[in-house]
Amino acid sequence: MSNLGQFDTDFYQSNYTIDNQEQSYNDSNAYGNLYGSREQQASKQPQPDPLVPPEMLMPSGYAGQFFQPASNLDYYSQSPYIDSFDEEPPLLEELGINFDHIWQKTLTVLNPMKPADGSIMNETDLTGPILFCIALGATLLLAGKVQFGYVYGMSAIGCLGIHALLNLMSSAGVSYGCVASVLGYCLLPMVILSSCAIFFSLQGTFGTLSALIIIGWCSLSASKIFISALDMEGQQLLIAYPCALLYGLFALLTVF
Secondary structure, three states: OHHHHHHHHHHOOOOOOHHHHHHHHHHHHHHHHHHHHHHHHHHHOOOOOOOOOHHHHOOOOOOOOOOOOOOOHHHHHOOHHHHHHHHOOOHHHHOOOOHHHHHHHHHHHHOOOOOOOHHHHOOOOOHHHHHHHHHHHHHHHHOOOOOHHHHHHHHHHHHHHHHHHHHHHOOOOOOHHHHHHHHHHOOHHHHHHHHHHHHOOOOOHHHHHHHHHHHHHHHHHHHHHHHHHHOOOOOHHHHHHHHHHHHHHHHHHHHO
């Protein structure tokens, strides 16, 4: 029996003592208490409301700075998108309507002896020609003649013919818009003749002489502008002849 007691004591002999077991038990209890206290604090802390801004939930003792995006007026004032609106040209200029050029071209047509400015007359300004064509048709309508279709048709065909002729005669090419602009502006004297037809008849000697004068006036103004814009000195009579044939058709509509 003594041998068995000695064997048992030798078998269960170890460096692990009761004091070490108590110390590990105390450490585990301390860790559990600390973890439990953190869970209790987290459960006691109120959850933030999603509808409340986070700035209102910060503690009063917070000494940091919040980022507040402020509007930079200098940036918006220097923005290219805003400056582009200020730099845009006026609406009439974008549409190609320049009243100063219209007035200068009208004065050039009304005064056949005045030298024409080739830089201005070479522009494709169709505002004045359209107004003069409408005015011619309106005055013919007041005289009892509905000739809007003939006015527009002869204008288009005449511009095509003069355009082809000028391209054959001049070394520098000319655009169709320039030809239509010049011929349309020079239609103004014909509007004056059709306005006279409202008050008295032109079917007589006076009417015939007036029509011839107006035809010469229109053709002289148109040829003067063409030779100035295309540098065709010495060819005014060659250009004035087909222009006189074109304006003669408008005169026939006005007189008869």
